Amino acid sequence: MPILKLNNVNTYYGKSHILQGITFNLEKPGCLALLGRNGAGKTTTLRSIMNLTKLSSGDIIFNNNNLNNLSTYKIARLGLTLVPENRGMFSSLSVEESLNIVDGNIKNDKWNKEKVLESFPQLKLKLKNNSSSLSGGEQQMLAIGKALLTNPKLILLDEPTQGLAPNIVIQLSNIFKDIIKEGISLLIVEQNINMAIDLANQVSIIGKGETKWTGSKESFLKNINLHKEWIGI
């Protein structure tokens, strides 16, 4: 039974048909890299999974739950969350408040504020700071920390390393590896393909709103044409 299953997902923004048939499964625990050129529909796919963008047809199934027409917060309570591209900082909340509002929503949870701060010691020093005053890397850590506090089984990451310095990218990459080791799956959309492939055990490629290819990392690496046709510039 796949963790996440998308079956012929279609969505529209107004009259423009953005997703025209997205079909892929996250078959086993680990990381799936969702690749494709700009405007291919990767962000819309992630938003559709969380029902931030309404589906017009198709099915999305997570852990045996059909997500169609479920409110976003209910989807999140099933153990599925998204770290958005803009990192979703709450501009009037401090770092500590941003963590507090998520911490303790679910009982007997594995991830709590203390554990998140252990994983991101930089945040410990800035608990009282306004969350939008953090550097890009710190904001991304806070965003991931908040996501972990929902005690997810799967985290969707939209361009997590965008605009970050190379040393921060390495640090984040190591954090993602630790998260996968903890048994949490990731679905990552990245321009930094090398990093995404390094984390992934599965790959799916979107082009012009459609799923073009899905398979294991090994078969992706053997298939050089895929890269040329759907990802390279």
Added chain:
Amino acid sequence: MILIQFLNALQFSMTLFLLAVGLTIIFGLMKIVNLAHGSLYMVGAYIGLSIFNYTESFWLALIFAPILTALIGAFLYTLLFRHIQNADPMKQVLLTFGLIYIGLDSVRLLWGTMSHSISAPSILSNPVLLIDEPYPAYRLFVITIGLLVLFSLYFILEKTKIGAKVRASVDDPETAQLLQINTDKILFYTFALGCGLAGLAGITVAPILGVEPGMDMEVLVLTLIVVVVGGPGSLKGALIGSLLIGFVDSFGKVYIPQLAQIIIYAVMALTLLFKPDGLYKR
């Protein structure tokens, strides 16, 4: 004399604050300008009037008028506002504008077109001496209520977890939902609270200004100016805007009565010239 003017201006500012804070929170959360906010203020005053006439107790009116106004707000939210949240602005304006007329006609139908008065409770009906000037105790009471609401709201919003959730929902509703927060529920309660505060403003000024049809439009325009000047969606803005407009209006009427009609509009124009997003941009 100046102290009296100061207190009058402060009392007026506090009434504006009770109205503006509800309007601005609802705008911040829903991106809807509720033009019927003044109607809820009027309805709050009329409900208070009926409770007062029936029970002869101002205190019961003071407690139950805001609660009943909040319930009307909750009803309106469930029936109407929830469905126009993502509609285009013209639809929102037409709907809330239509509610103004429904509110006005309902009030005329139920209470008639005459103006009514409510007397302040006896304990507050005598003036108190401030230095050597007599000043109505009731106005001091209204100032106190405004300050109590201000500090309670500040405490709830800034110091509690539920307040942080409300602010998070205003800042970025999508991310709040991604973090398991039920923003619809927060909206529902906040909308009702905002309406309740409009009702509270209505019943508290009733002994000063009376209760009559048309009282809704007067405050609606002023409240909109307060929200625009302060910065829509901002609580601090609602407070600063209320004080600015309340003081300029009160002092303007006394010291430059020739300009009384236009002075707050001039203040609004100047503010928007230099700060197009209002004094406190969210």
